[in-house]
Structure formats: C-alpha cells, structure tokens
Amino acid sequence: MNADTSLSLAALSGGAGAAASPPIAPPIILAGVEKRFGPTGQIRAVDGVHLEVPAGALFGLIGHNGAGKSTLFKMMLGLVTPSAGSITVLGRPVNGPDFRQVRRSIGYLPENVVLYDNLTGLETLRFFADLKGVTHAGCPAALERVGLAHAAGRRVREYSKGMRQRLGFAQALLGDPRLLFLDEPTTGLDPEAIRDFYRIVAELRGDGVTVVLTSHILAEIQERVDCLAILESGRIKAQGTVQQLRDGLDLPVTLALRLAEGHGPLLRAVLAGLPVTLPEDDGTGGGVLSLACPRDAKLAVVAALMGLGDRLLDLQVQEPSLEDVFFGTRG
Amino acid sequence: MAMLDLHPIAVIAGKEFWDRIRNRWVLAVALVFTVFALSIAYFGTAQQGSVGFRSIDLTIASLVSLVIYLIPLIALMLGFDAIVGEKERGSLDLLLTLPVTRVEVILGKYLGLAGALTFSSVAGFGLVGLILSPQLNVAALIHYAGFMGSAILLGMAFLSLAVMVSVLALDRTRASGLAIALWFFFVLIFDLLILGILVVSGGQFGGDAFPYLLLLNPADVFRVLNVFSLDEVRTLYGLATVFPPALSHPALLCAVMAAWIAAPLGVAMWRFKP
Numbered sequence: 036m037n038a039d040t041s042l043s044l045a046a047l048s049g050g051a052g053a054a055a056s057p058p059i060a061p062p063i064i065l066a067g068v069e070k071r072f073g074p075t076g077q078i079r080a081v082d083g084v085h086l087e088v089p090a091g092a093l094f095g096l097i098g099h100n101g102a103g104k105s106t107l108f109k110m111m112l113g114l115v116t117p118s119a120g121s122i123t124v125l126g127r128p129v130n131g132p133d134f135r136q137v138r139r140s141i142g143y144l145p146e147n148v149v150l151y152d153n154l155t156g157l158e159t160l161r162f163f164a165d166l167k168g169v170t171h172a173g174c175p176a177a178l179e180r181v182g183l184a185h186a187a188g189r190r191v192r193e194y195s196k197g198m199r200q201r202l203g204f205a206q207a208l209l210g211d212p213r214l215l216f217l218d219e220p221t222t223g224l225d226p227e228a229i230r231d232f233y234r235i236v237a238e239l240r241g242d243g244v245t246v247v248l249t250s251h252i253l254a255e256i257q258e259r260v261d262c263l264a265i266l267e268s269g270r271i272k273a274q275g276t277v278q279q280l281r282d283g284l285d286l287p288v289t290l291a292l293r294l295a296e297g298h299g300p301l302l303r304a305v306l307a308g309l310p311v312t313l314p315e316d317d318g319t320g321g322g323v324l325s326l327a328c329p330r331d332a333k334l335a336v337v338a339a340l341m342g343l344g345d346r347l348l349d350l351q352v353q354e355p356s357l358e359d360v361f362f363g364t365r366g
Numbered sequence: 367m368a369m370l371d372l373h374p375i376a377v378i379a380g381k382e383f384w385d386r387i388r389n390r391w392v393l394a395v396a397l398v399f400t401v402f403a404l405s406i407a408y409f410g411t412a413q414q415g416s417v418g419f420r421s422i423d424l425t426i427a428s429l430v431s432l433v434i435y436l437i438p439l440i441a442l443m444l445g446f447d448a449i450v451g452e453k454e455r456g457s458l459d460l461l462l463t464l465p466v467t468r469v470e471v472i473l474g475k476y477l478g479l480a481g482a483l484t485f486s487s488v489a490g491f492g493l494v495g496l497i498l499s500p501q502l503n504v505a506a507l508i509h510y511a512g513f514m515g516s517a518i519l520l521g522m523a524f525l526s527l528a529v530m531v532s533v534l535a536l537d538r539t540r541a542s543g544l545a546i547a548l549w550f551f552f553v554l555i556f557d558l559l560i561l562g563i564l565v566v567s568g569g570q571f572g573g574d575a576f577p578y579l580l581l582l583n584p585a586d587v588f589r590v591l592n593v594f595s596l597d598e599v600r601t602l603y604g605l606a607t608v609f610p611p612a613l614s615h616p617a618l619l620c621a622v623m624a625a626w627i628a629a630p631l632g633v634a635m636w637r638f639k640p
C-alpha cells in the first residue's frame with residue numbers, strides 16, 4: 036500500500052535509450068478517436084479519446100470490463116477502423132500507405148488469444164518470425180526469456196493456460212519491437228509468473244521499448260507503470276503519472292498508528308486543532324487506529340504525533356492507492 | 367492493398383499444408399478416394415452380372431457421380447473454418463498486426479488448403495490409376511488423367527466457395543451451416559430446380575438456354591467436362607443432341623471452372639475488411 040512511485044514524464048524521456056537523441060515524438064498519438072458499434076452506432080465503445088503515449092514509457096490503460104480498452108488497442112493496431120478521429124503510430128497514420136513497415140516494429144499480445152494447438156512452442160514462434168520477416172535465431176531465446184525453454188518441443192495443445200500466455204508474450208517479443216501492445220497480459224498467470232512478466236517488461240523499458248498494457252486489476256499495475264490512463268465507458272477519466280493522479284484528486288492520506296494502552300485522551304489532546312478525522316474507537320484498547328487527514332496537513336499531523344513519545348508504538352503513512360483514484364474519479 | 371508480398375503468402379500456405387499433412391487429413395482423404403475408386407473400378411459393374419474391371423469409360427462415369435457428392439463436401443468442410451476459425455480464436459488479430467495484408471492471408475490460406483486437397487486427390491486417384499494402368503491404353507489413361515484434373519478443379523472451386531463463406535459468416539456455427547447449405551444447393555437442389563423449370567414450362571423456358579444454365583453450377587461443369595468427353599457415355603445418356611458442341615470444349619469448360627475458383631475468392635477479398 037505504501038506507494039510512492041512518482042516518476043515524472045520528464046525523467047522518463049531522459050531515460051535509457053533516449054539519452055543522446057533529441058526529445059522523441061510520442062510513438063502513439065490519438066486525437067478525438069471514437070468507435071461506435073451496432074447498426075445505428077448506439078454502442079459507444081470508445082468516445083472521444085485524446086491520448087499521447089510518451090516514448091519509452093510503460094503505459095497502463097485501466098478500466099473495467101467493457102470500458103473499451105481492447106477496442107482502443109485494436110484501433111491503434113489497424114484491426115478496427117475508428118468511427119472518427121485520427122491515430123498515429125510511430126509517426127505514421129494507422130493503415131496508411133507505409134504502415135506495413137511500421138508493423139515490423141510492433142509486438143502485440145491479444146486478449147485471450149488461442150494459438151495453434153498442433154504446433155510446438157518453437158514451431159509457433161518460427162511461424163510468427165517468418166511472418167515478421169526475422170530469422171529463426173531469436174526464437175529459442177524468446178522462449179528462454181519467458182521461461183518456456185523446457186517446453187519448446189511440446190505441442191501447444193499440452194500447454195497450460197499460463198504457458199500459452201507466456202508463449203503469446205514470447206511471440207510479441209520476436210524481432211525486437213520498439214512498441215509493444217499487451218492486452219490483459221497477466222490473465223491466467225500465477226503470482227510468480229506475474230512477477231516474471233513485469234521483470235521482463237522492466238527490462239524492455241530499460242532498452243527503450245515503449246510498452247502499453249491494459250488491466251482491470253489496479254493493485255497489480257499501479258506500482259509498476261510510469262503513467263496511465265483511466266478509461267470508463269469509452270472515455271478517459273484521468274491521465275498522468277500515478278502521483279499526478281493522486282495530487283490532482285487531493286485524496287486524504289491515511290495514518291495507521293498503534294498506541295500504548297489507555298492513551299486515547301492524550302491522542303485527542305495532541306491532535307487538537309488539526310484537520311484530522313478520528314475514528315469512534317479512540318485506541319484506548321491498544322489496537323491499530325486509522326486517521327485520515329488532507330495531504331497538506333500530513334507533516335503537521337506526524338509532528339504532533341511525535342509528541343506522544345514512546346506511547347506511540349507504530350506509525351504508517353498510507354498514500355491513497357490507485358484503487359482510490361480509480362473509484363475517486365467515478366462519481 | 368498496394369502490393370502483394372509473396373513471402374507471407376508462402377508462409378501461411380506452408381503452415382496450412384503441413385498442418386493437414388501432420389494431422390493425417392491428407393492421408394485420410396487420399397485413402398477414401400483410393401478405396402472408393404477401386405471399389406467402383408472392380409465392383410461398379412456388379413449389377414450387370416460380372417465382377418472385375420470392365421471399361422474405363424464406365425468406371426469414370428461412376429466415379430464422376432461419386433466425386434460430385436464427395437469432393438464438394440470435403441472441400442467445404444476443409445475451408446469453412448479458414449478465416450472465421452482464426453477470428454474466433456483471436457489468432458486472426460495477431461496475423462493481421464504482422465506485416466501481412468488481408469488479401470495475403472486469404473491467398474495463403476486458400477493456396478495451402480488447395481495444395482492439401484490436390485495432394486490427396488492426386489495421391490488417392492493416382493494410385494488407382496497406377497493399379498489400373500496395365501489394363502489401359504494411352505487414350506484411356508488420358509481420359510483418366512482428365513477426370514483427375516477436373517476433380518482437382520472441382521475441389522478448388524468449392525474450396526473457394528468455402529473460404530468465401532468463412533469470410534462472410536459471423537461465427538463458426540453459421541459458417542458450417544452456410545457451407546452445408548451450399549453443398550445441398552449445388553449438389554442436390556440445383557439440377558432439380560433446372561429440371562423443374564424445364565418440366566413446368568413444358569420446355570418453353572430454357573430450351574436453348576438450358577445447357578448454359580448448367581455453367582452456373584461448378585458441380586455441373588465438372589459433370590459436363592467429364593461426360594461429354596466420353597463418346598460411350600454420350601450415347602448412353604442420349605444427351606448429345608441437346609448439347610451445343612461449343613460447350614463441350616474442355617478448354618472453355620476449364621475457363622468456366624477457373625472463373626468459379628476466382629469469383630468467390632474475389633468476393634472473399636472484397637468483403638474481408640477491418
């Protein structure tokens with residue numbers, strides 16, 4: 036919960052891979068993008084999205100099921116034609132004249148993809164390498180990277196859900212793409228595999244690859260992405276770094292503290308006059324107490340609590356999680 | 367769709383072809399063809415009181431009436447899944463984000479599957495041809511080769527229809543339904559319909575146009591292609607007078623078959639859009 040992953044966009048563009056060159060144009064630019072489905076266009080899957088993904092960023096797209104994440108991805112990849120608006124990927128209009136060239140620099144892991152059951156893992160990668168126009172040399176390395184080297188010769192039919200997901204990821208990595216689209220990449224993975232996955236993603240980011248991923252599991256993504264956009268009913272509700280979103284919303288900070296027995300009244304005394312919300316139970320029983328205070332009063336409250344001396348047994352400052360941001364933007 | 371790149375077409379075609387080799391589809395279909403063709407060659411004339419190979423023309427005539435049911439069915443079953451199946455599994459999205467165009471995906475799929483069906487036909491009927499060859503003269507061998515070639519064209523035409531269905535249908539279930547409907551229409555209903563029109567109109571309608579109507583059905587083109595190159599059967603069926611000589615040119619009939627291969631594929635490419 037103790038989240039403090041503030042990484043400014045400026046720090047990002049000066050990161051690895053961008054050190055020597057002048058500021059790189061955003062690899063993905065969406066302007067007024069809309070997608071309506073249905074005979075009369077009554078389903079607004081994506082509704083007026085403006086978005087710029089900075090070069091080299093690890094960008095998270097968050098939203099509930101049906102928020103429009105996959106549709107947005109498919110439009111950026113040229114699989115779905117927008118009803119309105121324009122999309123530029125790696126400097127080229129999507130599905131424009133030289134977009135085939137751009138595709139060579141893109142990796143994509145679709146949501147819930149089912150690969151070819153009757154091919155082995157290695158054959159699957161060779162097939163996609165052939166289509167990407169890269170040699171087979173990188174295939175064993177890609178399998179190794181996602182932890183599938185031991186299953187290279189087994190048919191995909193025999194793979195578990197998690198192994199299939201890893202294979203899909205390995206496929207996306209073929210040909211060293213500059214831009215990766217990963218749609219709900221960790222579904223079906225166990226916690227260890229999820230850690231492995233984010234380790235690889237962090238390595239890629241270190242190499243200057245721009246990674247865009249979607250998720251509806253906020254807790255998983257908030258500590259890991261550089262910046263994110265929150266999508267709801269096809270609209271972007273908020274956008275920025277995790278810290279920017281928190282600051283912008285000015286959500287209260289929570290202080291969890293443990294007090295030696297019987298000092299409830301003293302606590303009230305030291306906090307008198309400070310903008311703190313105290314719980315009903317004043318901690319006389321010795322349990323953990325949760326106080327909420329506005330962000331700008333945080334330091335004053337902590338200083339006041341120090342006045343309790345050794346009667347204060349423990350103190351934790353909890354920043355609002357992205358979950359709070361997410362639900363905070365909802366109403 | 368600026369330019370076609372042959373490389374991805376070959377990669378996709380190769381995968382489809384080797385898939386059918388590896389899952390023994392090619393072997394199974396070749397065996398079916400061999401068994402049916404051999405039984406027809408040796409027992410096909412049993413009702414006339416004799417068992418054993420008698421005449422290549424009669425054998426081909428029986429083979430034609432078998433193959434006209436079998437090959438369209440096999441081709442439709444082979445191809446209906448080609449696009450819609452990958453769409454349902456999600457792998458089509460993956461293919462289309464690679465440097466591959468939609469037209470290239472269709473052509474690759476079609477060529478790979480056509481290769482598998484052709485391989486089965488050549489192996490299955492070719493084996494029977496080899497077995498029969500000691501009893502055949504050169505003319506008979508040419509007839510038999512003609513039958514094999516036309517069977518391959520028939521398969522390719524129905525495979526083209528299958529790929530079209532696979533692009534047009536919203537899901538696999540509908541695609542298989544549509545494929546079966548096409549089979550019923552072209553193999554069973556079409557001829558009855560034409561016959562019905564002829565009978566009801568007392569021969570008024572159609573008449574001269576009747577033979578040309580048969581060109582609207584690739585299965586009938588296949589039948590005509592075989593039947594009217596065989597003198598024995600021509601007299602047997604007594605149809606010689608009805609048929610305009612212009613239509614019994616194999617080259618013309620093959621061109622019509624080629625159109626039946628190209629047109630549905632063209633529709634598939636046209637309708638396969640983001």
Ligand SMILES: Nc1ncnc2c1ncn2[C@@H]1O[C@H](COP(=O)(O)OP(=O)(O)O)[C@@H](O)[C@H]1O
Nearest residue numbers: 072073078080099100101102103104105106107
């Ligand atoms: N091909 C389609 N036809 C009709 N509606 C669609 C189609 N694809 C997506 N939708 C609708 O668009 C909305 C967004 O879907 P999606 O992009 O898959 O959301 P997410 O990936 O965020 O779960 C949903 O309401 C969904 O039902």
Ligand SMILES: [Mg+2]
Nearest residue numbers: 104105106146
């Ligand atoms: Mg989705």
